[in-house]
Amino acid sequence: MSLIDLSARDLLQAFSSSDPTPGGGSAAALASAVGTSLLMMVAALPKTRSGSDEDRAALAEAGAALTGVRAKLTTAIDDDAAAYDRVVAAYRLPKGSAEEQAARKVAIQQALRAATDVPLGVARLSAAALASAAVIAAHGHRAASSDAGVAVALLRAGTRGARLNVEINIGGLSDSESAKATAEELTRLCEAAARAADEAEALLRA
Amino acid sequence: MSLIDLSARDLLQAFSSSDPTPGGGSAAALASAVGTSLLMMVAALPKTRSGSDEDRAALAEAGAALTGVRAKLTTAIDDDAAAYDRVVAAYRLPKGSAEEQAARKVAIQQALRAATDVPLGVARLSAAALASAAVIAAHGHRAASSDAGVAVALLRAGTRGARLNVEINIGGLSDSESAKATAEELTRLCEAAARAADEAEALLRA
Secondary structure (H helix, E strand, C coil): CCHHHCEHHHHHHHHHCCCCCCCHHHHHHHHHHHHHHHHHHHHHCCCECCCCHHHHHHHHHHHHHHHHHHHHHHHHHHHHHHHHHHHHHHHCCCCCCHHHHHHHHHHHHHHHHHHHHHHHHHHHHHHHHHHHHHHHHHHECHHHHHHHHHHHHHHHHHHHHHHHHHHHHHCCCCCHHHHHHHHHHHHHHHHHHHHHHHHHHHHHHC | CCHHHCEHHHHHHHHHCCCCCCCHHHHHHHHHHHHHHHHHHHHHCCCECCCCHHHHHHHHHHHHHHHHHHHHHHHHHHHHHHHHHHHHHHHCCCCCCHHHHHHHHHHHHHHHHHHHHHHHHHHHHHHHHHHHHHHHHHHECHHHHHHHHHHHHHHHHHHHHHHHHHHHHHCCCCCHHHHHHHHHHHHHHHHHHHHHHHHHHHHHHC
8 A cells, every 4th residue: 555545644653663664755755745735725725915917827837836746746755665665675685696796786776776866856846846935925825824834844844854865875876976966966956945945935924 | 534534645635725724733733743753763663873771761761752742743733723723713703793793702812822722732742852853863773864864854844833823823812911921932942942953963963
């Protein structure tokens, strides 16, 4: 059964169990999915900041973008757990003969690459949602400012959580060129996410 | 049906709908409940930081405290939505006669007080979980550092989200003494939460 089909209560139970998954990577994707959902709510409210057509058009566009982002973040909750399960399975492969050792090494590297790509995707999606948060802060109904503010806080947490998970996995990658490129993209994404979050919060206070 | 009995997928859907609840207050409680669950997981791992009896004892104590905190945060997910529904219902009460106006005013104040107390409780619980996070960072298995780091990020987001929800509701309280006392407690809680989060993160990097 996929994690997102569990009840919220059972999902919390799964996060607290000592089984390897779900762990922080799935939790980061969930945090960003909840934050994105709150932004979709503000975008869908009948009231806007000033009641203008411009507000309505900006919110409709942001809402459509967020719907796609939320779908991908929701998928990432399960993808992260599956990717980490493959890392654990790869480490458990037999290493008796030289051939087995070589095959195990390849399997570990492939699994670590996938386990890096899922949280890297979560960082990308969180940065995209935060870019929309700034639009929603500028055009959304003022009465929903606290909801948008909570959304920004959750997306900051999702971004930070994704970063921690990318960093721990690229540490094990033997392809140092690829690890370096990933680390650089991650830094750029986190900087863009932080700037968008700051901008959204400034607009929500204005 | 309670929110925590919904599937995670349906709960995300509920957060994104334009219905008044669930909103940011429930999302803040959920964020802290997920963060607390990840800390419980690290506390329950068979391996500890140094393998000492001291680690094991500290983690067992922290794990027990977190189990209680998680149960209350889980309840708060639904409580926040119910409290906000009561605020909305109070504002919709008839206000034709002077008597109706007086009764509506009392109902609004009672509902706002309850809608303040739920996120105030979430801030308290998040601060308590972050105090345990520092213990877990000091004694937990190093391989789970990223999980503990994600937990801290989620609990920061839950604290911030709770703060935004307390602040928006105390703005409407007519009892200024009570509003002032609540604002002061909130400030203290958020400061304690930030200190504990900083301490936990420093230990995780060490």
